Amino acid sequence: MTPPRTQQIPVVVLAGFLGSGKTTLLNHLLRNRAGTRIGVIVNDFGSIEIDAMTVAGQVGSTVSLGNGCLCCAVDASELDTFLETLTRPSARLDLIVIEASGLAEPQELVRMLLASENPHILYGGLVEVVDAAEFDGVRERHPEIDRHLAVADLVVLNKTDRVAEAEQERLRAAVVELSAPAAVISAVHGRIDPELLFDPALRPDADEKTRQLTFEDLLREEAGDGHDDHAGHLHAAYESVDFTSDVPLDPRRFIAFLDSRPEGLYRIKGFADFGAGDRDNRYALHAVGRFLRFVPQPWARGEQRLTQLVLIGAGIDAQALRAGLTACRAEPGPETPDTETERAMWGVLRYVQQEPEPEDVRQEPEPEDVREEAAAEA
Numbered sequence: 622m623t624p625p626r627t628q629q630i631p632v633v634v635l636a637g638f639l640g641s642g643k644t645t646l647l648n649h650l651l652r653n654r655a656g657t658r659i660g661v662i663v664n665d666f667g668s669i670e671i672d673a674m675t676v677a678g679q680v681g682s683t684v685s686l687g688n689g690c691l692c693c694a695v696d697a698s699e700l701d702t703f704l705e706t707l708t709r710p711s712a713r714l715d716l717i718v719i720e721a722s723g724l725a726e727p728q729e730l731v732r733m734l735l736a737s738e739n740p741h742i743l744y745g746g747l748v749e750v751v752d753a754a755e756f757d758g759v760r761e762r763h764p765e766i767d768r769h770l771a772v773a774d775l776v777v778l779n780k781t782d783r784v785a786e787a788e789q790e791r792l793r794a795a796v797v798e799l800s801a802p803a804a805v806i807s808a809v810h811g812r813i814d815p816e817l818l819f820d821p822a823l824r825p826d827a828d829e830k831t832r833q834l835t836f837e838d839l840l841r842e843e844a845g846d847g848h849d850d851h852a853g854h855l856h857a858a859y860e861s862v863d864f865t866s867d868v869p870l871d872p873r874r875f876i877a878f879l880d881s882r883p884e885g886l887y888r889i890k891g892f893a894d895f896g897a898g899d900r901d902n903r904y905a906l907h908a909v910g911r912f913l914r915f916v917p918q919p920w921a922r923g924e925q926r927l928t929q930l931v932l933i934g935a936g937i938d939a940q941a942l943r944a945g946l947t948a949c950r951a952e953p954g955p956e957t958p959d960t961e962t963e964r965a966m967w968g969v970l971r972y973v974q975q976e977p978e979p980e981d982v983r984q985e986p987e988p989e990d991v992r993e994e995a996a997a998e999a
């Protein structure tokens with residue numbers, strides 16, 4: 622007979638501004654979990670759940686919290702429902718990771734976890750991912766980021782491949798100052814030692830520095846800084862636009878649309894179908910600030926060919942963006958690519974990285990997986 626489960630499951634909050642690399646880090650973690658069973662809760666800002674779709678090779682259970690910021694749930698009951706599902710003994714999980722939306726207020730999530738009455742969970746710390754290449758700009762626009770760093774337990778200074786070494790030193794010093802006494806580690810493509818999440822005691826200088834926010838800390842913070850109102854939340858000024866099309870996109874028009882995207886449109890993610898331009902692949906698309914990248918991914922057998930995009934920004938004109946995207950839809954063309962369609966793809970291929978990252982390779986879930994979608998559970 623199996624003994625009753627008494628151990629509490631640590632719940633780690635994975636936060637960081639839009640596009641900083643949270644999903645990439647999470648995928649790295651899931652691929653290098655060495656037998657640790659991880660449950661994942663994904664909280665997307667847009668209503669097409671791109672993040673939930675791209676969390677690959679799930680082990681354990683994945684639930685998606687869908688549209689809107691979890692930090693603004695009126696009460697913690699929705700989160701509690703998911704935690705309840707993930708902590709039942711049959712899920713046999715060792716760790717739960719909540720990937721916050723890129724606009725969430727991490728301290729609100731921590732507050733909800735600490736207030737949860739689920740006896741099977743234990744708050745496992747806040748991991749904040751920082752995009753080294755965008756850090757200065759994001760901080761300038763959103764001084765609130767300082768507040769997020771101040772409550773983190775582990776900071777991952779990600780995308781260090783995109784900044785020069787001297788610059789890295791400067792950024793690191795700035796992040797260390799803002800997040801002290803949390804440990805700060807530099808990373809490329811979120812490749813950190815998974816043990817850092819599984820076992821907080823292994824974090825650099827853990828014995829002296831690890832600090833886990835207590836409920837009292839959060840209450841004090843709430844009373845002190847006056848930032849707790851919804852209007853002060855990062856996402857208050859942001860809007861998301863979803864676009865789905867079963868008509869393929871014209872590559873030239875779509876690249877022209879992307880090249881002229883407005884300043885406030887900070888993040889685009891999703892998948893594009895270029896029809897005859899490439900019958901074999903869909904193109905995963907990531908824009909973060911002015912950075913743009915496509916990753917071709919083979920269509921799965923029988924998969925519906927769709928373009929699905931989420932655009933997130935501040936001060937954007939949703940109607941104009943939707944109209945712009947609709948105008949990118951291709952006229953019916955040849956079934957097989959001719960020279961003209963091949964040439965039209967050149968603009969897209971300029972943004973394709975030659976060597977795909979392991980994170981970009983689509984994986985089928987492992988056979989033992991239990992995958993539960995919110996719809997089935999809610």
Ligand SMILES: Nc1nc2c(ncn2[C@@H]2O[C@H](COP(=O)(O)OP(=O)(O)OP(=O)(O)O)[C@@H](O)[C@H]2O)c(=O)[nH]1
Pocket residue numbers: 637638639640641642643644645646672722723724779780781782783808809810811888890907909914
């Ligand atoms: N050059 C470089 N690109 C990276 C690195 N880490 C992530 N990326 C890319 O950055 C883009 C955004 O990464 P995601 O992991 O989707 O970011 P996210 O934080 O989950 O994004 P949101 O959920 O929209 O907030 C993708 O194109 C990643 O491949 C890195 O270390 N270096």
